[in-house]
Amino acid sequence: MVKAVVLGAAGGIGQPLSLLLKNNPSVTELSLYDIVNTPGVAADLSHISTPAKVVGYLPPDDGLKKALTGADIVVIPAGVPRKPGMTRDDLFKINAGIVRDLATGIATTAPKAFVLVISNPVNSTVPIVVEVFKKHGVFDPKRIFGVTTLDVVRASTFVAEVHGDLGKAPTVVVPVIGGHSGIVPLLSQSSHPLPSGFAQESLEALTYRIQFGGDEVVKAKDGAGSATLSMAYAGVEFTNKIIRAVKGEKGIVAPSFVHLSADKNGGEALKKEIGRDLDYFSAPIELGPEGVVAIKSLGKVTDYEAGLIKTAVPELAINIEKGVSFIDSSKL
Numbered sequence: 001m002v003k004a005v006v007l008g009a010a011g012g013i014g015q016p017l018s019l020l021l022k023n024n025p026s027v028t029e030l031s032l033y034d035i036v037n038t039p040g041v042a043a044d045l046s047h048i049s050t051p052a053k054v055v056g057y058l059p060p061d062d063g064l065k066k067a068l069t070g071a072d073i074v075v076i077p078a079g080v081p082r083k084p085g086m087t088r089d090d091l092f093k094i095n096a097g098i099v100r101d102l103a104t105g106i107a108t109t110a111p112k113a114f115v116l117v118i119s120n121p122v123n124s125t126v127p128i129v130v131e132v133f134k135k136h137g138v139f140d141p142k143r144i145f146g147v148t149t150l151d152v153v154r155a156s157t158f159v160a161e162v163h164g165d166l167g168k169a170p171t172v173v174v175p176v177i178g179g180h181s182g183i184v185p186l187l188s189q190s191s192h193p194l195p196s197g198f199a200q201e202s203l204e205a206l207t208y209r210i211q212f213g214g215d216e217v218v219k220a221k222d223g224a225g226s227a228t229l230s231m232a233y234a235g236v237e238f239t240n241k242i243i244r245a246v247k248g249e250k251g252i253v254a255p256s257f258v259h260l261s262a263d264k265n266g267g268e269a270l271k272k273e274i275g276r277d278l279d280y281f282s283a284p285i286e287l288g289p290e291g292v293v294a295i296k297s298l299g300k301v302t303d304y305e306a307g308l309i310k311t312a313v314p315e316l317a318i319n320i321e322k323g324v325s326f327i328d329s330s331k332l
């Protein structure tokens, strides 16, 4: 039995994400919460002949609490998306409060649920969730994840395009680390190495495209939002990995932005690799029935990749601190 909850379920990501979760036969209950339209989205999805029982909730009558009761997994795509010219950090002033309030609901109603944060800026919203959970005395670093899977999906897609074999199995796997902003693709570790003689200039262009893939979509949507469909695909890919790990499948590894205390050694090895005592970082993590089992080493990186990490780290530190101090100064 798996109860999955989507907070922000009526939105551009929320709707296709809910559809894809409804398509997972392991999900037995799908609970949709938003400030608008969830009864309609739920009624629509409930006509699909997969096992999940779908219910939509709105804020009145304790809707959030009802939606979250008994949750195993909570996915959060609630909040505003970017328009052209904005950075993800520009979303903080609206999304920080939304994520804080939803996190309070989870901490008080379903503190043992796995929490998957999609709302931007992820580098700050994950610390917000963590600080709320700490205030309620229910923080478990193994169960709170920033979803960076879209960066991995983009890297895989763009590298497959270089090889001219998009869609062919086995899928390209590229570890993408850092944060969501401060994105560092480790192309030297791609399961399908770049062609020999791939020029440094082409490597830099490919790296840039992965790092700023979000801008490409924001620009193309021209004011109508940011990535929704590819994000729903990526969000469900990560959610399904958690479900498989919870069900006992071994050896599942995926990058995610987590509190480094989730690692059995407190992330000390990773901190040495990145050269700074950060509390959060996106690195490949091994998943198990209780969430994070271990945070993997970054392995051998090239000088170019080491430079990208060095550039990303100070920005990450600022983003993390912004989320932490938002909760420090919030009256909870």
Ligand SMILES: NC(=O)c1ccc[n+]([C@@H]2O[C@H](COP(=O)([O-])OP(=O)(O)OC[C@H]3O[C@@H](n4cnc5c(N)ncnc54)[C@H](O)[C@@H]3O)[C@@H](O)[C@H]2O)c1
Residues within 6 Å of the ligand: 007, 008, 009, 010, 011, 012, 013, 014, 033, 034, 035, 036, 077, 078, 079, 080, 081, 082, 091, 095, 098, 102, 117, 118, 119, 120, 121, 122, 147, 148, 149, 150, 151, 180, 225, 226, 227, 228, 231
């Ligand atoms: N992590 C990633 O890789 C990634 C990728 C794409 C988008 N995002 C982020 O995801 C977020 C959502 O994007 P979108 O395109 O779906 O936006 P959207 O505006 O289409 O949908 C957001 C939904 O959140 C709902 N919402 C607002 N306040 C809420 C609250 N207090 N409780 C519950 N629901 C609430 C809205 O009603 C809306 O339905 C944005 O912050 C965006 O930047 C992250």
Ligand SMILES: O=C(O)C[C@H](O)C(=O)O
Residues within 6 Å of the ligand: 081, 082, 088, 120, 150, 180, 213, 214, 215, 217, 218, 226, 227
């Ligand atoms: O870029 C955005 O604003 C949305 C998302 O973070 C993305 O990477 O597509």
